[in-house]
Amino acid sequence: MRLANLVLALLLLGGCAAREQLPDYSALANQELPATHFETVITARDGTRLSATVFQPALRPGEQAPLVVHTHGWGGWRVTGPDGFYGQQMMSGRAALKAWRAGFWVISYDQRGWGGSEGDIEMMDPRYEVQDALAVIDWAGEHLPRLTMDGTGDPRVGMLGESYGGAVQLLASAEDPRIDAIVPIATWYDLSEALAPGGRMKVGWTGVLLGLGLATGYDLGKFTQASYLKSAGGKMTPQVQTELKAHSLASYCQRGQRPHADALLIQGLRDTLFPLDQGMAIRDCLDQGDADVRLLGMQGGHILPPPLQRWSGLPPFNNEPVLHCGDRAINLYQAVVAWYEDKLRGRPGAADSVPDLCLSLDLDHGLALQQPPQDDAPQPLPETRVRPLTSGWLSPSSFIPLRKVEAASGLVGSTRLELDRDQSAPLLFASLAVRRANGGIEVLSEQSTPLNARQVDLAAASALLQPGDELGLQVSGFSGQYLFNSSWNPRSTTLKGQVSLPSLLPLEAPLASQ
Numbered sequence: 001m002r003l004a005n006l007v008l009a010l011l012l013l014g015g016c017a018a019r020e021q022l023p024d025y026s027a028l029a030n031q032e033l034p035a036t037h038f039e040t041v042i043t044a045r046d047g048t049r050l051s052a053t054v055f056q057p058a059l060r061p062g063e064q065a066p067l068v069v070h071t072h073g074w075g076g077w078r079v080t081g082p083d084g085f086y087g088q089q090m091m092s093g094r095a096a097l098k099a100w101r102a103g104f105w106v107i108s109y110d111q112r113g114w115g116g117s118e119g120d121i122e123m124m125d126p127r128y129e130v131q132d133a134l135a136v137i138d139w140a141g142e143h144l145p146r147l148t149m150d151g152t153g154d155p156r157v158g159m160l161g162e163s164y165g166g167a168v169q170l171l172a173s174a175e176d177p178r179i180d181a182i183v184p185i186a187t188w189y190d191l192s193e194a195l196a197p198g199g200r201m202k203v204g205w206t207g208v209l210l211g212l213g214l215a216t217g218y219d220l221g222k223f224t225q226a227s228y229l230k231s232a233g234g235k236m237t238p239q240v241q242t243e244l245k246a247h248s249l250a251s252y253c254q255r256g257q258r259p260h261a262d263a264l265l266i267q268g269l270r271d272t273l274f275p276l277d278q279g280m281a282i283r284d285c286l287d288q289g290d291a292d293v294r295l296l297g298m299q300g301g302h303i304l305p306p307p308l309q310r311w312s313g314l315p316p317f318n319n320e321p322v323l324h325c326g327d328r329a330i331n332l333y334q335a336v337v338a339w340y341e342d343k344l345r346g347r348p349g350a351a352d353s354v355p356d357l358c359l360s361l362d363l364d365h366g367l368a369l370q371q372p373p374q375d376d377a378p379q380p381l382p383e384t385r386v387r388p389l390t391s392g393w394l395s396p397s398s399f400i401p402l403r404k405v406e407a408a409s410g411l412v413g414s415t416r417l418e419l420d421r422d423q424s425a426p427l428l429f430a431s432l433a434v435r436r437a438n439g440g441i442e443v444l445s446e447q448s449t450p451l452n453a454r455q456v457d458l459a460a461a462s463a464l465l466q467p468g469d470e471l472g473l474q475v476s477g478f479s480g481q482y483l484f485n486s487s488w489n490p491r492s493t494t495l496k497g498q499v500s501l502p503s504l505l506p507l508e509a510p511l512a513s514q
Contacts, residue, residue, distance in 0.1 A: 017116030018051035051116030052109035066344035071165030075212035077115030173259035181343035189281035234484030268301020325358035392476025413502030426489035437468030
C-alpha cells in the first residue's frame with residue numbers, strides 16, 4: 001500500500017505547470033553558454049498554453065546546436081529536470097537527457113490535457129496535438145539562440161518519444177518537412193486496429209490506460225461520449241474506429257502523405273498494446289519514400305501487469321537498455337544519440353552501428369536482417385474441437401502441434417490462418433506457441449489474437465528455438481487480454497483450415513547456447 005501511495009503521489013506531482021521565463025540571450029550573444037534548463041510556457045496555434053522545460057546545451061562562443069523535441073507517453077508528462085521521474089525512469093526521458101548532455105537543445109513539453117498544459121485530450125487529433133508539436137518548433141525558432149538552421153524559420157529538428165509521444169512524431173513529420181529525424185518508440189500505425197484487432201477491444205489494456213489517465217488528472221471527457229461508452233462492452237463502435245484511424249499514420253499513408261524525416265523505429269516484441277506488427281507497418285509506409293528508415297525490435301514496451309503478463313523486473317515501460325543484433329550488442333540510448341549525430345549534426349557514419357533491421361529473440365539474442373523472413377507454404381491445420389465456455393480458464397487451452405524443430409533456430413514473424421468458419425461460429429483466440437522439449441508450453445511474445453474472420457494474421461512473435469521444441473497454436477475461448485469478448489458459448493466448435501508459419505532462421509550453435 002505504501003508503494004502504491006508513493007507511485008500515485010509521483011504521478012500527481014510530476015506534471016506541474018511551468019513558469020513562463022526565458023533567459024536574456026541578447027546579453028549572451030558572443031559568450032559561452034553553460035548547460036542548464038529552465039521552464040517556459042509555449043502558446044499553441046489555437047491559443048492553448050503548453051508547459052515546457054527547455055534544456056540548454058553547453059555551447060562555445062559561436063557554436064550552434066540542433067533541436068530535439070521530446071514528447072511523453074499517455075498518462076505521462078514532460079522531463080522536468082535532470083533528476084525528475086520521467087528523465088530517470090522512462091526510456092525516452094533518459095534518451096532526451098543523453099541528447100542534451102551530448103550538446104543538443106532539447107524541449108520537453110506536456111501535451112495538451114496532460115501535466116501542466118491546458119486543453120482537452122483529443123487522442124492525437126491532427127488539428128490539435130499535431131499542431132501543438134509544430135507550434136513548439138515555431139517557438140524554438142523564434143526564441144532560442146544558436147540553433148542550427150536549414151533556412152529561415154526552419155531549425156534542424158529531431159523528435160523523440162514513446163507510445164502516445166511516438167505517434168505525434170509520425171504525424172507531425174508527415175505534416176511539416178522541417179522535422180529532419182525522428183525516434184518513435186513503441187507506437188502505433190493504426191490506433192483503431194491496435195486497440196481492437198478486428199473490432200474486438202483489448203479490454204485489459206483499455207482498463208489500464210483509463211486508470212492511468214484518471215491517476216494523472218484526465219477528466220474522461222472524450223470517453224464519456226456515447227460512441228466510446230458503447231465500445232466499453234468489448235466491440236469498438238464504427239464511429240470510434242473511424243476517428244482513431246484518422247488519428248493514425250495509416251490514414252496518412254493511404255492518401256500518400258508520408259513522413260519526410262529519417263526514422264529510427266523502436267518496437268517491442270512482448271508489447272501487447274502496440275506489437276511488432278505496428279512497427280513493421282510504419283516501416284513499410286516510410287520505406288516508400290526517400291527517408292532512411294531502420295527498425296530495432298526490443299523485447300519490452302507496453303507490458304500488462306501480472307498475472308496478465310510476466311513482469312520483466314525492468315523499470316516502468318519495461319525496456320531493456322541493450323539489444324543484441326547477431327554478434328553485436330547495441331545500447332539503445334547510445335543508438336538514439338548516434339542517430340541525431342548522423343542526421344542532425346551532419347556526421348555521416350555516426351549511426352553506422354545501427355542495423356537496418358534488428359529483431360530480438362530474447363534478452364540475450366537477436367537477429368540482424370535486411371528484411372523479415374517470409375512465411376512458409378500453407379499447411380493443413382489439424383481439426384480441433386474447442387469448448388469456448390470453459391477453454392482457457394476452467395479447462396486448459398488446446399495446443400495444436402504444427403512443426404518439430406530440428407536445429408537451433410530463430411523465429412520472428414507473423415502466422416497467417418486461413419480458416420473454414422461461418423459468421424455464426426463462436427469467437428476463439430489463438431497464439432503462436434512452442435512446446436519445449438521438457439513438455440512446458442510457452443506462448444511466444446505473450447500475444448493473443450481473436451479469430452473473428454476467415455483470414456487472420458496472428459500478432460508477430462519472436463523466439464529462440466532449440467532442437468526438440470515443437471511449434472504450434474495455443475487456442476482457447478477465453479483471453480484475459482480481451483476479457484469482455486469471450487463468447488461464453490457452451491457448444492463445442494471445430495477449428496480447421498490452413499496455417500502459414502514464419503520461416504525458421506538457422507543459428508550457430510554457440511549463439512543458441514549462450
